[in-house]
Amino acid sequence: MTQTDESLKGKNLVTTIKERCRVCYTCVRECPAKAIKISNGQAEVIPERCIGCGNCIKVCSQNAKVFRNEIIKTRSLLKSDQPVAAIVAPSFPAEFSEIRNHRLLVSLIRAQGFKYVAEVSFGADLVAAEYGKILKSQTYPPLISSDCPAIVSYIEHYHPGLIDSLARIVSPMVAMTRVMRKKYGKDLKIVFIGPCIAKKDESDEVDAALTFRELREMINHKGLKPADVSPTEFDPPLGGKGGIFPVSRGLLNTVGIKEDIFERNVIVAEGRSAFQEAIKEFESGQIAQEHLELLCCEGCIMGPGMSPYPFFSSLSRRYRKRASVSDYVLHKLETMDLKAWENDIESFSNIDMSREFTNRDIRYQKPDREEIDKVLVKMGKTGPQDFLDCGACGYDSCEDHAVAIIRGLAEHEMCLPFTIEKLHNYIRELNVSNEKLANTQEALRHSEKLAGMGQLSAGIAHELNNPLGIITMYSNILKDEAKPDDPVRADLELIAEQAERCKKIVGGLLNFARKNQVNFTETNINNLLEHAISTVISPPEVKISMDSRISDPMVKLDFDQMTQVFTNLLKNSVEAMPETGGLIQVRLTENTDEVTVHIIDSGTGIAPENISKLFTPFFTTKPIGKGTGLGLPIIYGIVKMHKGSIAVKSNADPGKGATGTTFSITLPRKAMT
Numbered sequence: 001m002t003q004t005d006e007s008l009k010g011k012n013l014v015t016t017i018k019e020r021c022r023v024c025y026t027c028v029r030e031c032p033a034k035a036i037k038i039s040n041g042q043a044e045v046i047p048e049r050c051i052g053c054g055n056c057i058k059v060c061s062q063n064a065k066v067f068r069n070e071i072i073k074t075r076s077l078l079k080s081d082q083p084v085a086a087i088v089a090p091s092f093p094a095e096f097s098e099i100r101n102h103r104l105l106v107s108l109i110r111a112q113g114f115k116y117v118a119e120v121s122f123g124a125d126l127v128a129a130e131y132g133k134i135l136k137s138q139t140y141p142p143l144i145s146s147d148c149p150a151i152v153s154y155i156e157h158y159h160p161g162l163i164d165s166l167a168r169i170v171s172p173m174v175a176m177t178r179v180m181r182k183k184y185g186k187d188l189k190i191v192f193i194g195p196c197i198a199k200k201d202e203s204d205e206v207d208a209a210l211t212f213r214e215l216r217e218m219i220n221h222k223g224l225k226p227a228d229v230s231p232t233e234f235d236p237p238l239g240g241k242g243g244i245f246p247v248s249r250g251l252l253n254t255v256g257i258k259e260d261i262f263e264r265n266v267i268v269a270e271g272r273s274a275f276q277e278a279i280k281e282f283e284s285g286q287i288a289q290e291h292l293e294l295l296c297c298e299g300c301i302m303g304p305g306m307s308p309y310p311f312f313s314s315l316s317r318r319y320r321k322r323a324s325v326s327d328y329v330l331h332k333l334e335t336m337d338l339k340a341w342e343n344d345i346e347s348f349s350n351i352d353m354s355r356e357f358t359n360r361d362i363r364y365q366k367p368d369r370e371e372i373d374k375v376l377v378k379m380g381k382t383g384p385q386d387f388l389d390c391g392a393c394g395y396d397s398c399e400d401h402a403v404a405i406i407r408g409l410a411e412h413e414m415c416l417p418f419t420i421e422k423l424h425n426y427i428r429e430l431n432v433s434n435e436k437l438a439n440t441q442e443a444l445r446h447s448e449k450l451a452g453m454g455q456l457s458a459g460i461a462h463e464l465n466n467p468l469g470i471i472t473m474y475s476n477i478l479k480d481e482a483k484p485d486d487p488v489r490a491d492l493e494l495i496a497e498q499a500e501r502c503k504k505i506v507g508g509l510l511n512f513a514r515k516n517q518v519n520f521t522e523t524n525i526n527n528l529l530e531h532a533i534s535t536v537i538s539p540p541e542v543k544i545s546m547d548s549r550i551s552d553p554m555v556k557l558d559f560d561q562m563t564q565v566f567t568n569l570l571k572n573s574v575e576a577m578p579e580t581g582g583l584i585q586v587r588l589t590e591n592t593d594e595v596t597v598h599i600i601d602s603g604t605g606i607a608p609e610n611i612s613k614l615f616t617p618f619f620t621t622k623p624i625g626k627g628t629g630l631g632l633p634i635i636y637g638i639v640k641m642h643k644g645s646i647a648v649k650s651n652a653d654p655g656k657g658a659t660g661t662t663f664s665i666t667l668p669r670k671a672m673t
Contacts, residue, residue, distance in 0.1 A: 028394025054304025089194030121239025123176030211305025541581025
């Protein structure tokens with residue numbers, strides 16, 4: 001994809017459209033120079049580290065990576081008074097395979113305003129001749145081909161020790177540029193058209209460089225089709241066998257040398273992984289006797305400026321492109337004027353074909369082992385079993401990823417296993433938070449409900465206290481005045497007894513509404529519970545045990561009121577036991593600020609529909625006359641006055657496991673006002 005928006009154009013060869021980046025790290029994985037920086041989940045190309053290979057562009061399925069567009073620059077040249085020539089890379093048959101006659105393509109290019117249209121394959125013939133001299137003379141030490149600008153840039157940046165091993169021969173593009181200026185004048189402006197984006201920054205001798213994608217855009221902008229133009233031939237000098245240059249082993253084929261495994265004279269390496277491995281082995285001396293022909297792509301026909309981009313490797317597309325180039329060259333060799341070609345080669349044989357290289361070393365120093373290990377531990381990699389080296393982050397190993405993090409090129413979250421584990425932890429924490437929230441919401445609803453009941457109870461108790469007191473007082477007065485054998489005396493005793501019962505119920509209502517005060521004292525909760533257990537009368541078949549798991553038993557609370565709480569809960573547990581008996585456990589746990597008392601029984605349990613009603617005044621599951629339904633509401637009120645909380649878990653269905661109920665009361669260690 002090209003940058004057609006004026007605002008996107010700049011000096012950087014490759015940039016990222018952040019809105020399209022989906023953080024898949026494919027570009028990181030495919031970048032041989034590791035010139036991709038991940039920042040806040042977005043991939044950014046580091047211009048000074050980029051070698052222009054275009055791998056990131058080819059593999060980005062979201063079209064988030066774009067290269068510098070030079071259409072406007074080219075149009076500006078065409079509008080000037082100076083003549084402009086287009087030199088077309090020999091891979092054009094692979095791009096424009098739908099145009100059977102290459103002369104129609106030449107005319108379409110001329111229609112853009114170019115005065116001359118020549119093919120770079122003649123420059124490739126000249127370059128191949130120079131390489132032929134080296135290979136046939138068996139010159140040593142061995143050399144590395146320098147016709148691929150991305151390879152040259154990679155060596156200058158990341159293997160500067162091999163600069164002297166680069167063949168000091170210009171690329172076919174630069175060679176053709178020099179040929180054109182010699183033939184048509186030094187003032188000639190030249191625009192290169194080809195499949196490579198690295199060509200845009202290769203040489204100042206070229207005034208602009210277009211990809212085939214950009215050429216298509218220009219042709220489409222004018223609305224031209226092959227049928228709209230008359231065929232014309234390339235301007236001389238015409239290329240020969242150099243037309244095969246862009247396919248795999250094209251340089252050797254142009255020179256006329258076979259890659260003979262027995263002679264071991266030349267090793268060809270193409271593609272991101274292969275060329276890097278070849279350079280490493282060459283640098284280490286493992287292949288010290290062989291020349292290297294290196295291409296960043298799998299032949300120029302697979303360059304990033306071709307269209308459509310091969311998002312995924314497609315051998316059929318590659319071989320179709322190769323066949324298109326081969327067919328064109330074979331036809332050309334069969335029909336070309338060999339004598340004229342030889343004369344042209346002779347005429348331009350004195351052109352300077354040399355070039356120089358620059359040490360642009362930007363290698364990083366490797367961090368200390370301790371620093372690397374610290375980053376690895378942060379990603380959860382503490383042992384050999386954690387080093388998966390899965391490559392999901394875009395780096396070959398977990399250690400490479402850690403080094404990239406230290407250099408500011410990567411983020412911890414790029415590690416897929418680490419991120420998945422982190423996500424799982426978040427989900428677990430979220431589930432716990434959701435459960436706590438649900439419990440809190442339920443408790444809030446319950447509190448609001450009980451608060452309303454408390455206000456009502458307080459009002460009722462206040463209104464009933466006075467008339468009950470009067471009834472009790474006058475019934476006792478009348479009882480004292482009555483003679484012992486007076487039958488009215490028995491009636492008065494019944495009135496006084498029931499009035500006293502009503503008074504106790506009113507007292508319970510007041511306790512539930514918590515109108516009275518809490519007397520906080522420093523209390524040993526272990527002793528308090530032992531005291532509460534000792535006051536509970538239980539049958540022999542019911543066992544009560546205590547398990548204290550706390551180191552500090554001191555808590556600020558109201559001894560009498562909390563004794564009432566635990567005594568009532570224990571009595572309820574005893575009454576909930578089946579006839580066969582069971583076990584009641586009193587367990588204490590703690591944290592820094594709180595103590596929790598769990599009263600766990602193996603009784604018959606509480607039905608689920610009754611759980612939410614337990615703390616409602618006058619609700620009871622006991623038989624009529626056995627309870628007033630104020631015990632648990634009073635307990636609730638006392639606990640709340642202590643700024644604590646009470647929770648209930650119960651199972652009444654034997655089919656779901658052991659039956660029983662657990663009351664958990666959590667109290668703050670310090671009195672809270």
